[in-house]
Amino acid sequence: MTNTLHRFGTPETLNNDFIVFAMAGxxxxxxxxxxKAKTFLRTAxxxxxxxxxxxxxxxxxxxEKDLTFIKLYFVGRQEKTTYERLIDELPSSGSAAVVFDDGGQASQFVREIKQLDLGVSINISALVDDVRGICGEVDITPHAVEYTLGFHGNTSRLPDRDTLSLSTMCGxxxxxxxxxxKMIDRVKEGRMAPETAASCMAKFCVCGVFNTTRAMRVLNRIKKGE
Amino acid sequence: MNISKEKCVGCANCVPVCSVGAIYIGDDGLAEINTETCVECHNCFRGLSFEHLQPGLTRTIRRVLKKFGLRFQPDPDVCPTEAFIPDELSWPRIVRRAFSDPMVTHESTGVHGRGTEEVKTNDVSHRIKKGDVGIVVEFGRPGIGVYFREVQKATMAMAAARVTFEEGNPVAQMMADRKTGTIREDVLDEKVLSCIVEVTVPLDDTVRVLGVVKEICRRAETVISIGVSTVCDEAGNDPIREILERQGYQIGWAKVNLGLGRASNASINAAGGPR
Incomplete structure (x- = not known):
């Protein structure tokens, strides 16, 4: 599946978005x-x-499938689980993905993964020149590349650019x-904080490749009316 | 997917959550699902948080508050009464879920999602060889959906243009005849959130095949996402970027296989190592 391939946005809005994932053939x-998938995620x-x-x-x-009145209004909602709990729950390897909002952190992570030599395929989805930069830093010769050529066909059915830049973060x-x-409107109206809206959307992305930092950036820009 | 009339309180939180806009508020003020539009992705059932409020009491509170110009509105990602009831799906409707729910493993490929492992594991599978180009055409993405009847028009046009479909791909598995690109009759009226057609072509045929895809896009009722992949040379450079840029495509976002994988299964080692 190409679930991280077609993120919509300009290069300026797509920087600081790095998805590194491990997959066994x-x-x-x-x-x-x-x-190996657990080691990959724990290392991250x-x-x-x-x-x-x-x-x-x-x-x-x-x-959260067990919300109660007390949890909602007294304890507070739990927007995310812990890394460890997620890793412990994995039933099989699948496509283990981690998202970084910082190229330096992504690069250091890839360096350690290379040293660990897990033997599974490691991919990075990001701006291609940034990935090539990481490959240079870590001394990796990439094996293959897949480019997105964007959205075609009846594109009049697509929503506006801001909406698309958020929704396409779940491929x-x-x-x-x-x-x-709806999240954009709530943020615009001041009824929701950008970080709450971002985590609200992230909960629907079951692969965990939704970049909440990028979503907050988009929402903050909209909030400021830019 | 169904929504229980006994449990729904008409808060409408599920309406925008639906991946294809199949949920609406009916004349009775309660949520309903347009089963023709629904692609069985289970996003509403899986993605919404559930609060277990008593439906009758909740409806009463909503009615009373309404009289005072107030609203009882749960958080936008919450169904207050856990009103969703998943259906037991049978053929051919089950095809909708297989192609639309990312948590379902596609039986034909053993892979989650709508395509194959493509270049993600190419460093061990060598599915796409040096000098070849993989073209991945995803119908219905992002967020519009597509009927197999429309996909068939495209696969027939591709077959007529003498492209070879990727064997292990779920859409190829649905084909009645890969030479003509026809898809089995019983799934043509099924709608999915998206589905991927994968072909591999020689590098020097890439522009021609992309031209065929472009023509398909020109006549499409849905949206189509296109990806193009290739293997890098010893220095890590790829031969396709320049070709694509010459064709006017803007290159920016990509997925890069770092080449750190190796075939290690015992059966492969017993057979004398990887191919």
């Missing part, structure tokens, strides 16, 4: 892949990723355009 290196923690997941269990940001389409638009 079915029939090639999937034996023992769960432990010290580099402060902003999101994490693997589509087999809910991601770092996740819905599976689980952050619907209508919901992203």
């Amino acid at each position: 079915k029939g090639f290196n999937d034996e023992g892949a769960l432990d 923690i010290k580099y402060r990723p902003i999101n994490m997941g693997n589509a087999l269990v809910n991601a770092l940001y996740r819905p 599976h389409g689980m952050v619907s355009a209508n919901f992203a638009k």
Whole structure:
């Protein structure tokens, strides 16, 4: 699946968005892949990723299925789980993804992953020149590249650019355009803080590849009327 | 997917959450699902948080507050009464879920989601070889959806242009005849959130095949996302970027396979190492 390939935005709005993911090839290196996926995710923690997941269990940001009056109004909502709990819950390797909002942290993480030599495929989705920069820093010769050529066809059916830049951060389409638009409207009206709106959207992205920092940046810009 | 009339209180939180706009508030003030539009992605059921309020009491509170010009409105990601009831899906409707719910493993590929592992594991699978280009055409993305009847028009046009479909791809698995690009009759009226057609072409045929895809896009009722992949040379450079830029495509965002994977399964080692 190309769930991190078609993020919408200009290069200026897409910088500081790095998704690093590990995947085992079915029939090639999937034996023992769960432990490798867990090692991959655990290694990421010290580099402060902003999101994490693997589509087999809910991601770092996740819905709460047992809300009560007391939780809602006295204890407070729990917008995300812990890294450790998520990692412990993984039933199989899937496509383990971590999201960084800082290229330096992403680069250091990739350096350590290279040293660990897990033997599973490691990919980075980001602006291609930034990825090439990381490859240079870490001394990696990339194997393959996949470019997005963007959206075509009946594009008149697409929402406005701001909405699209939020909704396409879940490549599976689980952050619907209508919901992203609702979050934009709430932030504009001052009824919701950008960070709350960002985590609200992130809960729908089961793969954990939604970049909450980028979402806050988009929402803050809209709030300021820019 | 269904919404329980007994449980729904008509807060409408689920309406914008739906990936394809299939949920609406009916004449009775309660949420309903347009089953023709619904792609069974389970986003409403899975993504909304649930509060377990008593429906009758909640409706009463909402009615009373309304009289005073006030509203009882839960957080926008909350269904206050856990009103969703997933259906037991049967063929061919189950195809909707297989292509739309990212948490479902596609039986034909063993992979989650709507495509294959593509270049993500190419460093071990070598599915796309040096000198080849993978073209990934995703119908319905972002967020519009597509019927297989429309996908078939495209796959037939691609087949007529002599492209070879990726064997392990879920759409290829749905085809009645890969030579003509026809898709099995019983799924043509099924709508999915998106589906991916993957083809591999020689590098020097890329521009021609992209021209075919461009023509498909020109006539499309839905939106289409296109991705193009290739293997890098020993220095890490790829031959496709320049070709794409010459064709007027803006290159920016990409997915890069770092080449750190290796085939390690016992069966491969027993057979004398990777291919």
